[in-house]
Amino acid sequence: MEELMNRQMATTDREKPRTKLNRLRGHLKRFLSHPLNCISVSVVTAMVLMAVFAPLIAPYHYAQVNTAEQWQGPSAKYWLGTDQYGRDILSRVIYGSQISLLVGFTTVCLAMFIGVIVGSISGYFRGKVDEIIMRIVEVFMAIPGIVLALAIVSVLGPSVVNVIIAISVYRITQFARVTRGAFLSVMAMDYIEACRAQGLGGARIMFLHALPNCIGPIVVLASVLMGNVILSEATLSFLGLGIQPPLASWGVMIKDGNEYLMFAPWMSVWPGVFLLITMMAFNLLGDGLRDFLDPRGRSVL
Numbered sequence: 001m002e003e004l005m006n007r008q009m010a011t012t013d014r015e016k017p018r019t020k021l022n023r024l025r026g027h028l029k030r031f032l033s034h035p036l037n038c039i040s041v042s043v044v045t046a047m048v049l050m051a052v053f054a055p056l057i058a059p060y061h062y063a064q065v066n067t068a069e070q071w072q073g074p075s076a077k078y079w080l081g082t083d084q085y086g087r088d089i090l091s092r093v094i095y096g097s098q099i100s101l102l103v104g105f106t107t108v109c110l111a112m113f114i115g116v117i118v119g120s121i122s123g124y125f126r127g128k129v130d131e132i133i134m135r136i137v138e139v140f141m142a143i144p145g146i147v148l149a150l151a152i153v154s155v156l157g158p159s160v161v162n163v164i165i166a167i168s169v170y171r172i173t174q175f176a177r178v179t180r181g182a183f184l185s186v187m188a189m190d191y192i193e194a195c196r197a198q199g200l201g202g203a204r205i206m207f208l209h210a211l212p213n214c215i216g217p218i219v220v221l222a223s224v225l226m227g228n229v230i231l232s233e234a235t236l237s238f239l240g241l242g243i244q245p246p247l248a249s250w251g252v253m254i255k256d257g258n259e260y261l262m263f264a265p266w267m268s269v270w271p272g273v274f275l276l277i278t279m280m281a282f283n284l285l286g287d288g289l290r291d292f293l294d295p296r297g298r299s300v301l
Contacts, residue, residue: 034288040285043281051098058094059088060087062092063087063246064087066082067085070082070083071260071263072086078090093270097278099247100234101230103163103167103229104229107164108225111168111172111225115173115174116211119179119180119182119183120179123181124187130180141173146235149166153166153241154241158236158244159244163243181217191209219293220286221286224286224290230282234249234250234254238251238252238254239255253271254275
């Protein structure tokens, strides 16, 4: 009898991962059943693969200069044309996706890490701690994000690291605000009182029991902010305070082509098209995740 029970327990333990995997597959299939979700995931995946394999995909190096081929229109040799230095636009657009996604992912991850911790502390302790943190958050949120980023980059100087820091500051406040709101609703639930009654510590309740139930709004906000962060990086680069040459950035490419719009519009049009597509893909992905994780359609912003 004991051997039979052990076999049944072993079988149940083996079936648990399969059940979780099947459940995950079912959720993924249901999410991708919506056409816009499928399109957004496909575009984002394509952009990520393009950035990762840029050295293999790009026909030329992004900094390869050929003055004899400057301002060449789209052709079989140069699919998207060349710029004022004879550099291949397609290659620069492909390499530019590395900068955009690197800044986007790094900024969102950094802002999410700090913002979630700050918002969790504010939502858990409430009282004076909550008041102090939220007043600081409101001060930063009162300043437009791009203006705050311009001010920070102007002080620190233009570079990839400084751009990430400058864009992250405003996004930290957004994650903190959303996390705090989710925490306030979770902390009112009965199972939190049960955890306290068992004598569990504040840090354990906060990060092991309350935070996992706040992941939905945080993930949605992260996906929505990706497109916004990429646009902010392009804006700073366009203004000359972001990514600096010779690095390829969509914002820098749009700025360089702005002077030659009359006779070489492809210099600005193609990086602008890729920037638009990337932003729309992340925004659609965020909307899809919001509808999937929150069927009531309650906005997390």
